[in-house]
Amino acid sequence: MAPWWSRAVFYQAYPRSFADSNGDGVGDLDGITDRLDYLADLGVQALWLNPVMVSPMADHGYDVSDPRDIDPLFGDLPALDRLVDAAHARGIKVTMDLVPNHVSSAHPWFVKALADPSRRDRFIFRDGVGADGSAPPNNWVSIFGGPAWTQVDDGQWYLHLFDSAQPDLNWEHPEVFDDIEKTLRFWLERGVDGFRIDVAHGMAKPPTLPDMDLSENELLRNKANDPRFDNDAVHDIHRFIRTVLDDYPDAVTVGEIWVHGNERFARYLRPDELHLGFNFQLVQADFEAEGIRAAIDNSLEAAALAGAAPTWTLSNHDVPREVSRYGDGSVGLRRARAMALVKLALPGAVFIYNGAELGLPNVELPDEVLQDPVWERSGRTERGRDGCRVPLPWKGSEPPFGFSSSSETWLPMPADWGPLTVEAQLRDPDSTLVLYRRAIKLRTGRSEFSGDTVQWLDDSTFRRPSGLVCTFNAGVAPKALPDGEVLLTSGPLADGRLPPDTAAWLV
Numbered sequence: 001m002a003p004w005w006s007r008a009v010f011y012q013a014y015p016r017s018f019a020d021s022n023g024d025g026v027g028d029l030d031g032i033t034d035r036l037d038y039l040a041d042l043g044v045q046a047l048w049l050n051p052v053m054v055s056p057m058a059d060h061g062y063d064v065s066d067p068r069d070i071d072p073l074f075g076d077l078p079a080l081d082r083l084v085d086a087a088h089a090r091g092i093k094v095t096m097d098l099v100p101n102h103v104s105s106a107h108p109w110f111v112k113a114l115a116d117p118s119r120r121d122r123f124i125f126r127d128g129v130g131a132d133g134s135a136p137p138n139n140w141v142s143i144f145g146g147p148a149w150t151q152v153d154d155g156q157w158y159l160h161l162f163d164s165a166q167p168d169l170n171w172e173h174p175e176v177f178d179d180i181e182k183t184l185r186f187w188l189e190r191g192v193d194g195f196r197i198d199v200a201h202g203m204a205k206p207p208t209l210p211d212m213d214l215s216e217n218e219l220l221r222n223k224a225n226d227p228r229f230d231n232d233a234v235h236d237i238h239r240f241i242r243t244v245l246d247d248y249p250d251a252v253t254v255g256e257i258w259v260h261g262n263e264r265f266a267r268y269l270r271p272d273e274l275h276l277g278f279n280f281q282l283v284q285a286d287f288e289a290e291g292i293r294a295a296i297d298n299s300l301e302a303a304a305l306a307g308a309a310p311t312w313t314l315s316n317h318d319v320p321r322e323v324s325r326y327g328d329g330s331v332g333l334r335r336a337r338a339m340a341l342v343k344l345a346l347p348g349a350v351f352i353y354n355g356a357e358l359g360l361p362n363v364e365l366p367d368e369v370l371q372d373p374v375w376e377r378s379g380r381t382e383r384g385r386d387g388c389r390v391p392l393p394w395k396g397s398e399p400p401f402g403f404s405s406s407s408e409t410w411l412p413m414p415a416d417w418g419p420l421t422v423e424a425q426l427r428d429p430d431s432t433l434v435l436y437r438r439a440i441k442l443r444t445g446r447s448e449f450s451g452d453t454v455q456w457l458d459d460s461t462f463r464r465p466s467g468l469v470c471t472f473n474a475g476v477a478p479k480a481l482p483d484g485e486v487l488l489t490s491g492p493l494a495d496g497r498l499p500p501d502t503a504a505w506l507v
Ligand code: GLC
Pocket: 059, 062, 063, 099, 162, 198, 199, 220, 256, 317, 318
């Protein structure tokens, strides 16, 4: 039988933003536990939690100072146990984020490394270049902007591909391997069902640390021949992680993999490496038939090359929300709803970023509330990712919309989100939330959604082998529907035809 994750619908909860149980304005683990019935009613089979380990929060949890404990902002270990138990009681698996490329500069290893130059070998420290060593060891830039090297008091430099508070680990050091094994087992033994692996294409660095081509730098992208990423030695690390995971046969790993080309991507999904890999083709495609079709074919091909299940996502905590990407306002929303049906019609695992099921737009936040390190590191030229991380609106007519008992939410919530709350959407049979619920229920319950392939009937209509047909209209005029019984549409039909910016499922 196919493993549970190969066709699961995962819900990505960004813990800061999902629900706040203790009134500090920041979401937490008990907030998620309290609302598990919401996720059960949505029909998802698994949860992915962005990092909840101990962290100074320079990058909101992606800077981990203790990988085997929960940050007090989110709760404690008993709170995680409560969440896992309550999720399992509802048939929902729980996966966590694992951050192996770097740790926090507050991690005890790094604190020791700073204090004592003889204890630096678990990180990537180098002398500077130039007569007085005052220039960084190479020209690498940080993904968040600025140089990828920071100089310490005694003159040496350390590498950080992200923020300076996120020093990269030296994955040639055996203790780094031992420690990740401890971390994996720690959570798996507590009943966690797997991990989303952050920057799975990072970790290994070329021994000579050659200069990069500076024209190639782009936030969260990877071009061919970028020496910072996708070095072949990374696969030994994934094989190591897999040997640990194999002791827990039902557990899954899904890697965040930004690499150049399907062949490089597929390497990460070989039978002794990761189970699943995020493929971001659909996130990058505009709402345009040819591009969407190409993204789907490409992702299917990449997964097929490795014999792995494909994965689909329209958004996550790093990219602008789909409603805004597709044009914002009612057009953006209609397109996002259409794309929800497209993604939920596809074979493989589907990831829903919290709030996508409510059709939330990206939020234009004022400069003074921005928190993403990208903002400062880019010299305030890139606004960063806060706009897709605004807390979820649950009920009521004004901020904080039931997210928290405090009106001081960690990012301000737009005053006009009343119609977008869960409460309001549950009252409206045509809401995005109801659409998602119906779609997930059909996807999970109906036999027409089985099979691993798709056959294109035209450039915006595909068929699953067991009978589901999904068609979308990215054009400007209504189009005829294919033959069959209509199961669901993302918006009303017009005289039996499919209007622009709409999708339909038929059997
Ligand atoms: C990944 C995460 C992102 C984080 C970065 C550094 O790309 O998705 O949110 O900032 O890694 O850990």
